[in-house]
Amino acid sequence: MTVTADGPLPSTPYDVAIVGAGVVGCAIARALAHHPRLRVALVEAQDDVGQGTSKANTAILHTGFDAAPGTLEARLVREGHRLLGAYAAESGIPVERTGALLVAWDEEQLAALPRLAEKAGRNSRTDTRLLGPGELYAREPHLGPGALGALHVPGESIICPWTTTLAYATQAVRAGTDLHLGTDVREVERTPDGHRLTTSRGTLRTRYLVNAAGLHADTLDRRLGHEDFTVTPRRGQLLVYDTFARPLVRHILLPVPTALGKGVLVAPTVHGNVLLGPTAEDLPDKGATESTADGLALLREKGRRILPALLDEEVTAVYAGLRAATGDEDYRIAAHPGQAYVTVGGIRSTGLTASLAIAAHVTGLLAATGLDLGPARAPEPVTMPDLGRASPRPCQEPERVAADPEYGTLVCHCERVSRGEIRDALAATIPPRTLEGLRRRTRARAGRCQGFYCGAAVRELFERGTGRSAAGARHDER
Amino acid sequence: MTSDDVRGVPSGDVRAVVSDDVWAVAGDDVRAGASHDVAATMNGTRTRTGTIPSVGTVRRVDVLVVGAGPAGLAAAARLAAAGAGRVEVLERETRPGGVPRHCAHGGFGTWGRPLTGPRYARLLAEAAERAGATVRTGVSALDWGPEGPVLHTTGPRGPETIEARAVILATGARERPRAARLVPGTRPAGVWTTGELQQAVHLFGQHIGTRAVVVGAEDVSYAAVGAVRAAGAEVVALVTEHPRAQTSRSRAWSARVRGGVPLLTETTVAELLGRGRLSGVRVRHRDGRTAELSCDTVVFTGDFVPEHELARRGGLALDPGTRGPAVGGRLHTSRPGVLAAGNVLHAAERAGTAAREGALAAGAVLDFLAGTPWPDRGVPLTVEAPLRWITPNRLDPAARPARYVLRTTTPLTRPVLHVHQDGRLLHRERPTPGTALPHRPLTLTTRWHDRADPDGGPVRITTG
Numbered sequence: 001m002t003v004t005a006d007g008p009l010p011s012t013p014y015d016v017a018i019v020g021a022g023v024v025g026c027a028i029a030r031a032l033a034h035h036p037r038l039r040v041a042l043v044e045a046q047d048d049v050g051q052g053t054s055k056a057n058t059a060i061l062h063t064g065f066d067a068a069p070g071t072l073e074a075r076l077v078r079e080g081h082r083l084l085g086a087y088a089a090e091s092g093i094p095v096e097r098t099g100a101l102l103v104a105w106d107e108e109q110l111a112a113l114p115r116l117a118e119k120a121g122r123n124s125r126t127d128t129r130l131l132g133p134g135e136l137y138a139r140e141p142h143l144g145p146g147a148l149g150a151l152h153v154p155g156e157s158i159i160c161p162w163t164t165t166l167a168y169a170t171q172a173v174r175a176g177t178d179l180h181l182g183t184d185v186r187e188v189e190r191t192p193d194g195h196r197l198t199t200s201r202g203t204l205r206t207r208y209l210v211n212a213a214g215l216h217a218d219t220l221d222r223r224l225g226h227e228d229f230t231v232t233p234r235r236g237q238l239l240v241y242d243t244f245a246r247p248l249v250r251h252i253l254l255p256v257p258t259a260l261g262k263g264v265l266v267a268p269t270v271h272g273n274v275l276l277g278p279t280a281e282d283l284p285d286k287g288a289t290e291s292t293a294d295g296l297a298l299l300r301e302k303g304r305r306i307l308p309a310l311l312d313e314e315v316t317a318v319y320a321g322l323r324a325a326t327g328d329e330d331y332r333i334a335a336h337p338g339q340a341y342v343t344v345g346g347i348r349s350t351g352l353t354a355s356l357a358i359a360a361h362v363t364g365l366l367a368a369t370g371l372d373l374g375p376a377r378a379p380e381p382v383t384m385p386d387l388g389r390a391s392p393r394p395c396q397e398p399e400r401v402a403a404d405p406e407y408g409t410l411v412c413h414c415e416r417v418s419r420g421e422i423r424d425a426l427a428a429t430i431p432p433r434t435l436e437g438l439r440r441r442t443r444a445r446a447g448r449c450q451g452f453y454c455g456a457a458v459r460e461l462f463e464r465g466t467g468r469s470a471a472g473a474r475h476d477e478r
Numbered sequence: 479m480t481s482d483d484v485r486g487v488p489s490g491d492v493r494a495v496v497s498d499d500v501w502a503v504a505g506d507d508v509r510a511g512a513s514h515d516v517a518a519t520m521n522g523t524r525t526r527t528g529t530i531p532s533v534g535t536v537r538r539v540d541v542l543v544v545g546a547g548p549a550g551l552a553a554a555a556r557l558a559a560a561g562a563g564r565v566e567v568l569e570r571e572t573r574p575g576g577v578p579r580h581c582a583h584g585g586f587g588t589w590g591r592p593l594t595g596p597r598y599a600r601l602l603a604e605a606a607e608r609a610g611a612t613v614r615t616g617v618s619a620l621d622w623g624p625e626g627p628v629l630h631t632t633g634p635r636g637p638e639t640i641e642a643r644a645v646i647l648a649t650g651a652r653e654r655p656r657a658a659r660l661v662p663g664t665r666p667a668g669v670w671t672t673g674e675l676q677q678a679v680h681l682f683g684q685h686i687g688t689r690a691v692v693v694g695a696e697d698v699s700y701a702a703v704g705a706v707r708a709a710g711a712e713v714v715a716l717v718t719e720h721p722r723a724q725t726s727r728s729r730a731w732s733a734r735v736r737g738g739v740p741l742l743t744e745t746t747v748a749e750l751l752g753r754g755r756l757s758g759v760r761v762r763h764r765d766g767r768t769a770e771l772s773c774d775t776v777v778f779t780g781d782f783v784p785e786h787e788l789a790r791r792g793g794l795a796l797d798p799g800t801r802g803p804a805v806g807g808r809l810h811t812s813r814p815g816v817l818a819a820g821n822v823l824h825a826a827e828r829a830g831t832a833a834r835e836g837a838l839a840a841g842a843v844l845d846f847l848a849g850t851p852w853p854d855r856g857v858p859l860t861v862e863a864p865l866r867w868i869t870p871n872r873l874d875p876a877a878r879p880a881r882y883v884l885r886t887t888t889p890l891t892r893p894v895l896h897v898h899q900d901g902r903l904l905h906r907e908r909p910t911p912g913t914a915l916p917h918r919p920l921t922l923t924t925r926w927h928d929r930a931d932p933d934g935g936p937v938r939i940t941t942g
Contacts, residue, residue, distance in 0.1 A: 295662070
């Protein structure tokens, strides 16, 4: 099992190098791990998997009911929804089948609902249903006044995006994929037998190249001579509310898209929080992941209408993610056979849902491009730590604590994270390299106190366990 | 009194009661082997929200105190000394003492016997144990039984249900972190609360950074300045939205002139800057001017809120002002058998105030165990802006508190407090001849109590 973050890269060429260890890149690595004869590198500029768009999204497992029918995205989301649902169940990734309600707040939105139901039908989602205000308020008693009706989409679910990405990467690495973190790809050069990548850690050679670079996919694509699309980062700021807010909402509350644009959603998370967001701001800067006073004020104003009691609860996190918008209504996935190269671009907010289907599709494209996949063998299944609030925490399981009292020794009290869970995360196949990475793997410091009680103790465990300083290097996140 | 006297437990209950001697050892040393003597019920309920933990063993005590800070330890000491039977204090941290554990500065104890926080914490814990209370560290109370003073806990020995005759909630208060304050910007490392900073510096000796901006100018903010300096770092400035520091003039003067720390008044932090590590904060003055302060560390101080998770999970009525449990003059909550004391009631008062309340709650528990009925829900006491909260906040005709404590949101010069009920003015009082400051206690006497109608409407406190 190889995970590196510094030092020189291996000099022997790989069969396939995947650039970008977001949810899509990790899913592709996992798909290729079904072919043990392939030598695969997963190359990531940042210090962890899922550090870009994959870590800051709305964490929804979409049905694809509102995709543009007939597009590649519509198909991959539909397939991905089924595949990821099954994979999550087998791998311990928390999923809650909450269903979604598209809530209409005015006559125009109400009038749009039947059209959305019809579109859902064309996307093979025939189980949607229109609700009148009576049934809507019965389902969501804390909804603000004035809602006229809703479209119920039963299949929409919530999922843990971090565990999903980490599960793919863990499975791939255990099956032999080399994960190279801290490896920023700067140049790509064609060689007679493939590609030579010049990276921040030296040269990496590969026969085939997969571009899953997310926000930077267009830049990499241009290095290979393609001008097919431009990624315009669309910033989405989100507020995460304390677990006390969780009983206020039962479904994902989606806005009805109208000519005036998309509104914001209110969604529970599998971690027991409630999300409010996102904003949608087109920006030139691919690193602009800061939140703004205007953005937060706008979200609170919209949230107050949707779920007034939400505003009385504490915010436990504010974050901003950048979606890889291309101005196109579909994914930009393309094989370039002459170059032994596949572009996986324009993967928007549906990428998490579609990831497994995208990976299968890309594997097919690689084979069609000439890559001999060799024999297939399913990689060992993984069991990830279950971060879902719907399951008991390890500290609440008598058998588990009896077997190992470290699971009963809580460090992070707000999120009930034990010393045992932190120890396990630090010893995992892909260990965290920062406190943020530890938080995404365990929930430590993710609660309402944000470290007031536990911060120093968690840091102590992290620094002792990794030998790394948690002070946070002064570096550019990009 | 022993636990065998416990009332209200169904006879023939199959759940075993641990004998007294098992608990002779205090703290972490309580042996895992003890659970072999106990009938374990492994019928934990799994729920969608996971709020009800698995039930491990079931045990009974007389009084269970949640939180071994000044309030909890003082309560336990008095209860144990008065012979209340088995008195157990649960502390989720590894050491008892609460927040004073990491306040490595003076200001604790009494005038005659000044102490540092850690020393004060140690003395309180020793006093409670000497009196006969059991302090169990590393044990967390997670949730309640269906009714009354019953708690589900967990710790290295596993989940447990503890049935008590009375519970005192003394879970304290914490500072609101950056996210709750909705401070925009990036999410770099180097962002702290005082509580985390003090623990990092004084309990773990961790490196914190080199240049710090401290947000706030109240007593705790000056304590944060001390912790920053103890860690060998420099304080760039104190920043407060208020027109002056909310501490004694001598302390503010000393920090500014002797310590060379500028105080930026009527100024807020508008944005955090830097990726990976904090590189600075953008501050905005009330007049609209902005500036960027270069720093790698920012400490958000004060803005305390009660640590009220257990109170909320137990369905205790909360006071809208304090956001802690609503209590009457002797600190009874709305849940029979459950009292509350210390900074979970009012975030935040001094440790000595919390300890006095602990002792007060202990007295109420002793009376309750002796048969005094649980008081009815009293008339609520409410405040109007610019006042923020009042505590206690339920009128209990049978229990007049020593005084009421209030907070204001803005400085009030020579304020006059008015007490009204149902359109009647009950009382007027000038609580201070000087200026009442935000984050500092403002007191109201109880001289008006007899004039209040216990069956009337809410009692309102205004500033005129």
